[in-house]
Amino acid sequence: MSADTPLVELVGVTRRFRQGDAQVLGVSNVDITLHGGEFVVVAGPSGSGKSTLLHLMAGLDDPDDGTVRFGGTDLRTLDDGARAALRRRSIGFVFQAFNLVPVLSAYENVEYGLWLNGVSGAARKRRATEMLEAVGLAHRASHRPDHLSGGERQRVAIARALVNAPRVVFADEPTASLDSATAGEIVRLLVSLNQTQGTTFVVATHDPRVMAVAPRVVSIVDGRLATTTGTGAP
Amino acid sequence: MLPLIALRNLLRNRRRTALALLVVAAGVTGLLLTAGFIRYSFGGLSTAIVEGGLAHLELIPAADLGGSPAATDRLGQPPGLADWPAVKQQAEALPEVRAAGAVMQLSGMLQHTERSAPFVGIALEPARMRAMGIVPRLRAGQALPDTAEPGRDHALVGQGLARALQVAAGDVVTAMVATADGGLDAVDLTVSGIFTTGLQELDARVIQVHLATAQRLLGTSNATSVLVGLHDPATIAAVQSTLRAGLAAHDPPMAVLGWEERAPFYGQVRGLYLGIFVFLGSIVALLVTLSTANTLLMAMLERTREFAVLLAIGTTRVQLALLILCEAAWIAVLGSALGCLAGGALAAAINALHVKMPPPPAAADPVDLALVMAGSDFAWAALFMGAVLMVAAIPPVIRIWRLRVVDGLAFV
Numbered sequence: 110m111s112a113d114t115p116l117v118e119l120v121g122v123t124r125r126f127r128q129g130d131a132q133v134l135g136v137s138n139v140d141i142t143l144h145g146g147e148f149v150v151v152a153g154p155s156g157s158g159k160s161t162l163l164h165l166m167a168g169l170d171d172p173d174d175g176t177v178r179f180g181g182t183d184l185r186t187l188d189d190g191a192r193a194a195l196r197r198r199s200i201g202f203v204f205q206a207f208n209l210v211p212v213l214s215a216y217e218n219v220e221y222g223l224w225l226n227g228v229s230g231a232a233r234k235r236r237a238t239e240m241l242e243a244v245g246l247a248h249r250a251s252h253r254p255d256h257l258s259g260g261e262r263q264r265v266a267i268a269r270a271l272v273n274a275p276r277v278v279f280a281d282e283p284t285a286s287l288d289s290a291t292a293g294e295i296v297r298l299l300v301s302l303n304q305t306q307g308t309t310f311v312v313a314t315h316d317p318r319v320m321a322v323a324p325r326v327v328s329i330v331d332g333r334l335a336t337t338t339g340t341g342a343p
Numbered sequence: 344m345l346p347l348i349a350l351r352n353l354l355r356n357r358r359r360t361a362l363a364l365l366v367v368a369a370g371v372t373g374l375l376l377t378a379g380f381i382r383y384s385f386g387g388l389s390t391a392i393v394e395g396g397l398a399h400l401e402l403i404p405a406a407d408l409g410g411s412p413a414a415t416d417r418l419g420q421p422p423g424l425a426d427w428p429a430v431k432q433q434a435e436a437l438p439e440v441r442a443a444g445a446v447m448q449l450s451g452m453l454q455h456t457e458r459s460a461p462f463v464g465i466a467l468e469p470a471r472m473r474a475m476g477i478v479p480r481l482r483a484g485q486a487l488p489d490t491a492e493p494g495r496d497h498a499l500v501g502q503g504l505a506r507a508l509q510v511a512a513g514d515v516v517t518a519m520v521a522t523a524d525g526g527l528d529a530v531d532l533t534v535s536g537i538f539t540t541g542l543q544e545l546d547a548r549v550i551q552v553h554l555a556t557a558q559r560l561l562g563t564s565n566a567t568s569v570l571v572g573l574h575d576p577a578t579i580a581a582v583q584s585t586l587r588a589g590l591a592a593h594d595p596p597m598a599v600l601g602w603e604e605r606a607p608f609y610g611q612v613r614g615l616y617l618g619i620f621v622f623l624g625s626i627v628a629l630l631v632t633l634s635t636a637n638t639l640l641m642a643m644l645e646r647t648r649e650f651a652v653l654l655a656i657g658t659t660r661v662q663l664a665l666l667i668l669c670e671a672a673w674i675a676v677l678g679s680a681l682g683c684l685a686g687g688a689l690a691a692a693i694n695a696l697h698v699k700m701p702p703p704p705a706a707a708d709p710v711d712l713a714l715v716m717a718g719s720d721f722a723w724a725a726l727f728m729g730a731v732l733m734v735a736a737i738p739p740v741i742r743i744w745r746l747r748v749v750d751g752l753a754f755v
Contacts, residue, residue, distance in 0.1 A: 201656075
């Protein structure tokens with residue numbers, strides 16, 4: 110992949126869903142290009158198609174029409190195993206509901222991603238500890254998710270998403286389940302990680318605090334891209 | 344990491360996991376107790392057969408084997424083994440052989456006062472039989488003396504026959520047999536004792552006499568066959584092979600038969616018990632499969648969103664399938680361990696109680712309810728449960744395989 114190759118590229122992407130006998134439009138004829146190092150917010154009200162867009166970009170779902178390329182590779186050409194490998198190595202996820210593995214400690218949740226990539230025990234320990242320190246949770250490493258606050262859980266989720274140094278992190282409403290102060294901390298953490306580590310972030314949200322700090326905001330309404338502001342560069 | 348996650352996942356719904364473990368443990372316990380009883384029954388039956396008079400091996404002229412055309416031709420003829428002392432000596436020369444003794448079969452009528460009844464007789468060498476561990480189960484009186492002098496012949500009478508003829512120990516009965524030339528010969532026998540074979544039908548017909556008595560009665564010095572008792576039943580095949588080779592040049596040709604070949608009902612009983620065991624095992628497998636498959640499937644369905652997240656962050660479907668299989672394996676291992684403990688404890692308790700069961704059909708005596716537990720049974724029961732749990736894990740694995748990540752992420 111050359112330096113000019115977009116990290117993620119959607120060309121004429123449409124995704125429809127079936128609800129009973131009716132067809133519902135998830136996203137319609139979307140063209141969007143994301144480059145490495147960007148911090149992009151996909152903004153829009155609930156049901157506007159933000160999550161669908163993220164799923165398509167990450168190869169979790171396939172479009173009915175159009176093409177999704179990741180690092181220049183058409184995702185349609187990848188089978189299930191190749192997509193899993195792509196997500197394991199190049200993509201991180203942060204979810205609204207944190208979605209940590211409840212039976213694993215904070216440390217083990219972060220370590221899990223490294224284990225998936227076959228990282229050896231000693232290297233796993235070092236890297237997972239570094240990531241927990243980076244999100245300020247080293248002192249809570251041994252706690253299970255149900256003993257952590259919402260903000261702490263989301264920090265663990267961010268550490269998990271970043272532990273394999275992915276090329277892009279997709280965050281779906283990462284502040285929606287948090288109180289105002291904690292949401293602010295998470296936003297600052299994401300921006301800081303983008304600026305210090307150069308990780309690309311694509312954040313689906315309707316939180317104005319996130320939109321306020323994003324260099325690039327892509328608005329989506331009823332599955333169609335409405336406006337784009339900024340360039341995405343930090 | 345997967346086994347660790349799987350184990351912790353089992354603790355998420357402890358009540359459901361406990362129920363699954365209980366089902367597996369009950370299945371293992373049931374299998375172990377059944378296997379223990381069958382093992383005890385096989386052991387008891389084989390010992391009863393061997394020590395009841397069949398011994399481990401029989402060396403018999405091939406022409407005298409029941410069912411052969413030659414044997415049919417020889418009906419009414421005297422027994423055909425002339426050099427039985429040499430054959431016996433040859434067998435006893437083997438270190439695995441505990442003792443050997445000649446026997447003869449005869450039949451005729453037994454008379455006491457005004458009563459008479461047909462009998463089947465076993466003529467034997469009491470001292471040699473005793474050396475083989477074959478001793479009559481006396482109900483009254485004494486065993487046969489070691490020797491039988493002319494005019495001082497003795498007999499043991501089956502308890503059913505003794506009842507029919509109103510014979511008691513010390514009475515004198517007359518045995519009449521057909522001789523080879525078509526005549527009749529008779530001998531007076533002092534009843535040493537009353538015995539049982541354990542089988543009612545046989546007890547109503549059987550007598551035991553000394554080999555020398557039968558030989559005098561039939562006017563022959565031959566025997567029907569030589570019985571061989573071994574120190575260790577596990578050496579039957581090896582000794583059988585050695586004796587076959589050693590008697591290969593014998594005239595007439597000899598057959599060397601193991602006790603199982605001469606006790607076809609043992610094979611039938613064994614087949615029946617094994618059939619029951621397979622049937623029971625199938626039912627246990629079905630119940631455990633249905634129960635644990637439901638447990639595993641419920642656990643998977645409740646965690647649909649979690650599985651979708653794991654897929655989203657790069658876990659492969661194979662790894663998730665392995666996670667489910669690990670959970671099933673833990674249930675099998677822990678449940679089997681519990682079942683083995685419970686099975687062992689119950690077996691020990693049952694054996695300690697010395698429970699008597701009514702006599703089986705055609706048997707004369709009550710039998711013990713006892714269990715013989717073998718280490719291999721524990722291992723097989725655990726392996727069996729492992730296989731059952733792997734089958735039970737198939738439905739959730741299929742669901743994992745078909746799970747669409749975006750559908751799973753939307754699962755509430």
